[in-house]
Amino acid sequence: MPLTTTQSRPVQLPTLVLCLVAAAVIWLLNALNKNNYTVSVQYPIEFVYNQKLYVPTTPLPKTIGVSITGNGWKLFRKSWLPFRSQPIRYPVANPLQTKFINTASLAAALTDHAKDVRVNFVAGDTLTLNFDRLAAQEVPIIVDSAGIDLADRMVVSSFINVSPRTIRFEGPARLLRAMPDTIKVKIPARRLALSYDEELRLPIPRHPLIRASADQVTVSFEVAELLQPLPLPPAPQPEKPAKTTKAVKAKKSAKAKSVRKK
Template sequence: MNFFRLIINLFHFNRTNWKAVTLCLLTALVFWFFNALNKDYSTNLRFGVNFLYDEEKYVPVDPLPKDVFMNVSGNGWDLLRKSLGVNLPDMNIPLERPAEVKKIVGSTLPALLAGQLGNLQINHVVTDTLYIEVDPKEKRKIRIAIDAQKISFADGFGRLSPIVVLPDSISVEGPSSVIRQLPDSVLLKVDQENISKDYRDEIEVRFPGDDLIKRNPALVEVIFEVVEWIEVKQKIKLEVKNAPGKVRLNLVKDSVDCLVQIPKSQLEDFGKNVGQVAVLDLQNLKRGDKKLLPQIQGLPVNARLIQVDSVSVRLY
């Protein structure tokens, strides 16, 4: 029993003794840690990279690599600071002919970067290859138009005026391989549906891969007038021109029916218009039975001819 009591007494400390022991252990650990950092080590570190080239004349087609991993040796303090991002320099890689360089093999980097690492020594480059694609900048003009067939109008409504696009062309700038693939003109779509009043809005000009393209301007203004249209049936008198002098003419009727589309606001004035005529031109027409479409003349401004009946003619 005395033996076991002796063992217990060896490990019996009061609170003050435990504090002293803990402090001694921490002090030893700190001394060991500081002493260890004075030695040389090697480790893998990530370094940011900057590619140096004339940015006024060249532009990347794909995002350039942002970092490179290297195995480096150096003092423990330096490696600790660098691993924490303190005073970690970015590596500068010069590109004398950017458009001709497609990749940089990792084994060639130590010669380019050795002088940029201060006290650290490069053992080897962990990153195998840096792939880059840089093109000369190119600039050109592209004409802008609106796809009129895909404009959505409310029932009974439609476009009255021509479509105005301001400006009607834009300047694009970017990598030559991308710019050369763009078309000479671009059709834009009006996204608004069921349009029933005059349209005036801005539309963004977009291209495939336009994150690489600088557009000037990026927005164009689109303007056109919209009205409500109605269809009117009208009987118009026939007028024959250029009838052959020695040929007899037999017309089945002296007027034709036609279908005209007009703005609803002009309906009253349309009924007062008496200058409409259906012209039947017989110039160079040979003998026999013919079916001809007359030319409708004298329709008021904004009227649109939808349909006109054909005329049966016999020359003998």
């Protein structure tokens, strides 16, 4: 009777991968069911203040670093889906006087807000806040008429139309105090011989905290040919020399003598 040898079956790679994945999932599920895990998460925060009266001069943080302890499932949800959590609302009653937020008071507010986990501390000692009063300013727009470059014998023959005539700026009061009193627009065209009607970009200061009501202005005016030269102003007449004192005295003396003879 011939001897038979058994051949081992080769291990299939997809089967091995599936087994490893299943084992990892089972381990993860068991681990997430345990308590007393501690992680650091970025928790969403919303600062509440009167936006019609005040404006932050430095960007407000949208999240804060928080150390929390709790069940694995809850920490997993807050670690991977932090922005699905309801943000904590932190009121700022006096923005001009409030320069920072104490992290201890913020941690206490978070403890009341996130009751499913324990808040250990808020990362950092303070959160700096900078506010200024929200202000508005109207600035007139004018055209540099003296700088319009016209062709020979051409003149501006109409009123220079500007639309809009004013621009409104809104932003921190400290920044608006540095704004110019007027915005002067220059006509970029050269050797103009036809009527002008164009939209021009306003030369206004650009700042992320300042909002402008417009960034362009429409300028239009008519140009015509000067058929006759403009009349020259009359030449100044030479002043007559003033009479000397001696001549005046002689005239008075002669008049006095004629009176005596009579």
